[in-house]
Amino acid sequence: MVREGQITTRMSNIASNIENYLKHLLETAPGAVILLQRKELAALFQCVPSQINYVLSTRFIPEKGYLVESRRGGGGFLRIRKLELSREKAECLMTLQRELNREGLSLRELSGVIGRLVDAGLVTSREGRIMQEAIRPAICLVGETAVHRCRVAALAGMLAILFSE
Amino acid sequence: MVREGQITTRMSNIASNIENYLKHLLETAPGAVILLQRKELAALFQCVPSQINYVLSTRFIPEKGYLVESRRGGGGFLRIRKLELSREKAECLMTLQRELNREGLSLRELSGVIGRLVDAGLVTSREGRIMQEAIRPAICLVGETAVHRCRVAALAGMLAILFSE
DNA sequence: TAATCTATGGTCAGAGAAGGTCAAATTACA
DNA sequence: TGTAATTTGACCTTCTCTGACCATAGATTA
Helix, strand or coil, rough: CCCCCCCCCCCHHHHHHHHHHHHHHHHCCCEEEECHHHHCCCCCCCCCCHHHHHHHHHHHCHHHHHEEEECCCCCEEEEEEEECCCCHHHHHHHHHHHHHHHCCCCCHHHHHHHHHHHCCCCHHHHHHHHHHHHHHHCCCCCCCHHHHHHHHHHHHHHHHHHHHH | CCCCCCCCCCCCCHHHHHHHHCCCCHHHHHEEEEEEEEHHHHHHHCCCCCHHHHHHHHHHHHHEEEEEEEEEECCEEEEECCCCCCCCHHHHHHHHHHHHHCCCCCCCHHHHHHHHHHHHCCCCHHHHHHHHHHHHHCCCCCCCCHHHHHHHHHHHHHHHHHHHH
């Protein structure tokens, strides 16, 4: 459980080097967006490509204010975006997301987070319903294709909300 | 994931280049209809003719609001039309929802459905971004099993979207 | 008119080009 | 020394590109 500012010793592992490199790129990038290729980045740091995924999945997550998109196949890419948030918003977001990562968080509690956003006027009630639908547990999500099925179910539910108005 | 039209930068591949070219033509074409020949387009982009079919069948599909007609033989042609979908007609999209459970539906296709809703004015662009985030494959699911993490990741991503505005 | 020729576009399977996932092995740290 | 973070590679999925072969429309000719 490493927190910024507590690190006194080494930063000399590949993951941190890549992290720093990407953050530097993001700082100087117009729009705080960078576009790159996994294998090139891996080649640059002389590591296996999956190392890049490790870095992205541990350092460039929404909780930390980053959004990552990607595409496979020829012309594939990774796009990393740094969200530019005001101080208050960033803090509020942090708080909420810290809450999300607590262990054993129930669906009801997730749902509660959305409810509070609506109450606070940060999210319209319609947006709130869309989000509720997105996290509603879809029945029959057994097996390995669970994640994709989860997405399909979420989208189907969101469509239902949208069309019910 | 990637929603066409929101992309600001992209890795270059032939398919995307052709896609952009055609969309540009469509934007400036009276009646949102263009008429062209497969082999000429292929020659323009220095690719095999079937590449054109690939682009048409992956990017200019009804789900994304395009209609393609063609004719073979001498004087053959391709006609591509961008459909104007009125809000009233949007109930057609209900069919899409029925098709969401079709096997082999890719994330891009799911994403395309959302894009279509935005285009149709059924969904605000902000709502669209929320929804895109909800179906994006959580890149932070490494080594975890899955569905609940997926929901948490989706909500985290949606929060990030909401706070970035 | 029927047969044939020629100019198009269509289909499909396979190769190639990315990125994604998982779990075991290793390393760093408290 | 035990736990968490990192590193790696085998294997998977998705997207793109190509070419051989197919189908059709219109023009030409017998």
